[in-house]
Amino acid sequence: xxxxxxxxxxxxxxxxxxxxxxxxxxxxxxxxxxxxxxxxxxxxxxxxxxxxxxxxxxxxxxxxxxxxxxxxxxxxxxxxxxxxxxxxxxxxxxxxxxxxxxxxxxxxxxxxxxxxxxxxxxxxxxxxxxxxxxxxxxxxxxxxxxxxxxxxxxxxxxxxxxxxxxxxxxxxxxxxxxxxxxxxxxxxxxxxxxxxxxxx
Amino acid sequence: xxxxxxxxxxxxxxxxxxxxxxxxxxxxxxxxxxxxxxxxxxxxxxxxxxxxxxxxxxxxxxxxxxxxxxxxxxxxxxxxxxxxxxxxxxxxxxxxxxxxxxxxxxxxxxxxxxxxxxxxxxxxxxxxxxxxxxxxxxxxxxxxxxxxxxxxxxxxxxxxxxxxxxxxxxxxxxxxxxxxxxxxxxxxxxxxxxxxxxxx
Numbered sequence: 001x002x003x004x005x006x007x008x009x010x011x012x013x014x015x016x017x018x019x020x021x022x023x024x025x026x027x028x029x030x031x032x033x034x035x036x037x038x039x040x041x042x043x044x045x046x047x048x049x050x051x052x053x054x055x056x057x058x059x060x061x062x063x064x065x066x067x068x069x070x071x072x073x074x075x076x077x078x079x080x081x082x083x084x085x086x087x088x089x090x091x092x093x094x095x096x097x098x099x100x101x102x103x104x105x106x107x108x109x110x111x112x113x114x115x116x117x118x119x120x121x122x123x124x125x126x127x128x129x130x131x132x133x134x135x136x137x138x139x140x141x142x143x144x145x146x147x148x149x150x151x152x153x154x155x156x157x158x159x160x161x162x163x164x165x166x167x168x169x170x171x172x173x174x175x176x177x178x179x180x181x182x183x184x185x186x187x188x189x190x191x192x193x194x195x196x197x198x199x200x
Numbered sequence: 201x202x203x204x205x206x207x208x209x210x211x212x213x214x215x216x217x218x219x220x221x222x223x224x225x226x227x228x229x230x231x232x233x234x235x236x237x238x239x240x241x242x243x244x245x246x247x248x249x250x251x252x253x254x255x256x257x258x259x260x261x262x263x264x265x266x267x268x269x270x271x272x273x274x275x276x277x278x279x280x281x282x283x284x285x286x287x288x289x290x291x292x293x294x295x296x297x298x299x300x301x302x303x304x305x306x307x308x309x310x311x312x313x314x315x316x317x318x319x320x321x322x323x324x325x326x327x328x329x330x331x332x333x334x335x336x337x338x339x340x341x342x343x344x345x346x347x348x349x350x351x352x353x354x355x356x357x358x359x360x361x362x363x364x365x366x367x368x369x370x371x372x373x374x375x376x377x378x379x380x381x382x383x384x385x386x387x388x389x390x391x392x393x394x395x396x397x398x399x400x
Contacts, residue, residue: 005294006267008255012248018241020233026221031252032291033220035265036310039253041218046249048212049242052234055208065235067206091232094205110236 009035061132063108063125065090073105080104082139086129086158088112088146096144104142107132112150113157121157130161140168147174209235261332263308263325265290273305280304282339286329286358288312288346296344304342307332312350313357321357330361340368347374 009031016027034042058064059071066072073079073093083104087093093106109124121127133141143158145151159169174192176185185193209231216227234242258264259271266272273279273293283304287293293306309324321327333341343358345351359369374392376385385393 006256006265008248008251008267009265012245012252015241015245015248018245019230021226021229028291028294029221030219032265032289034249034252035256035290041215042249042253045212045215045218046246048208048215049234049246049249051208052212052231053239053242056206056235065206065209065232067208089232090235091228094228 062106063110063128064093064106078103082137083142084129084132084138084140085142085144087144088151088154092144104140109145109154112145112154114150114153124154126154126158126161129158130165133162133165133167138167140170143169143171147172262306263310263328264293264306278303282337283342284329284332284338284340285342285344287344288351288354292344304340309345309354312345312354314350314353324354326354326358326361329358330365333362333365333367338367340370343369343371347372 012031012034013024013027016022016030017024022030034045055067056065057067057069059066059069059074061070061074064071064073068075074081080103084107085096085102085104086107086109087096088109088111090108093108096102096106107125107129109126109129111119111124113119113121113124129141132138141158141162143155145154155171162169173196174189175196176182176189176193182190212231212234213224213227216222216230217224222230234245255267256265257267257269259266259269259274261270261274264271264273268275274281280303284307285296285302285304286307286309287296288309288311290308293308296302296306307325307329309326309329311319311324313319313321313324329341332338341358341362343355345354355371362369373396374389375396376382376389376393382390
């Protein structure tokens with residue numbers, strides 16, 4: 001076996017395998033693809049990896065990933081800094097920005113409360129959120145954690161932390177996804193859609 | 201949008217997206233995973249990528265990937281150099297080595313004949329295989345291309361090229377995979393299994 005796989009190949013397969021969702025088979029496939037692809041492709045990937053950590057940091061205000069601190073959104077005077085949308089991950093910021101219908105700022109928790117995975121409130125940027133609300137002129141906190149057990153637990157914890165503060169707390173609506181089919185909706189989603197029904 | 205994604209992040213997402221089977225969503229997930237993972241992980245991946253191309257080459261005999269030329273298998277005096285197993289990809293060498301039941305050497309074609317993808321015999325290491333057979337003391341060529349249209353076409357082409365040479369040509373057996381169920385076997389496989397039936 002060892003004779004058949006050169007060490008640099010094994011090393012890259014192992015490095016790829018450590019990525020989430022990449023098993024040993026996918027890692028081998030990627031490695032052997034790169035072996036025959038132009039050098040430029042491999043070098044660009046290596047450079048991009050090096051620069052990722054060297055040139056990015058977390059925004060000291062919203063904890064999103066950024067090159068400059070504070071980030072473009074927090075530094076933008078045209079955005080409504082009195083509305084904070086709380087999300088679990090930086091990717092959630094992208095998803096909400098893509099709607100083009102949100103003009104406020106963000107707060108990235110970097111996860112959700114998950115006792116199973118040993119993640120408690122202190123592992124998240126919840127204290128920083130409370131400090132932001134206490135310090136500033138905040139009218140509304142939109143809790144946009146994921147609609148699941150962990151996201152709900154996190155939302156409830158944030159609600160308790162901010163209950164005594166004079167700030168409006170909201171949560172994203174639950175219901176049927178646009179373009180979906182009632183026939184195939186799970187019953188919890190359908191129940192939420194019924195509870196949240198609005199006038200035609 | 202552009203304000204929400206720092207340039208180093210976009211760059212890595214794009215570099216990941218160029219890998220086979222990695223779409224923009226997976227590329228984002230990998231990138232944001234690395235942003236929060238320890239720096240060591242990112243650096244190891246970057247180093248492994250750099251060294252992959254710098255420290256590997258193709259064996260001048262069998263065209264497998266190797267650090268030294270000729271490769272460990274071709275340089276091994278204990279292997280039977282009169283039997284050559286012809287495979288499409290370096291990964292196929294690994295799969296056959298893993299069986300522990302093959303003691304000959306290999307020849308890696310680096311693909312299969314595929315007119316749809318513009319891959320003809322000249323894009324593969326077929327000429328090099330013919331030269332090896334002509335030059336050396338070769339008793340048997342085992343054609344171990346994949347059991348599909350392209351692998352079959354490649355096997356037939358090799359057969360025609362080597363027909364006039366005094367060498368035994370064989371092909372891997374087709375039949376039911378071990379542990380499979382006749383009920384669920386496709387009819388072509390079952391037909392092959394019937395045709396290739398052996399005495400009990």
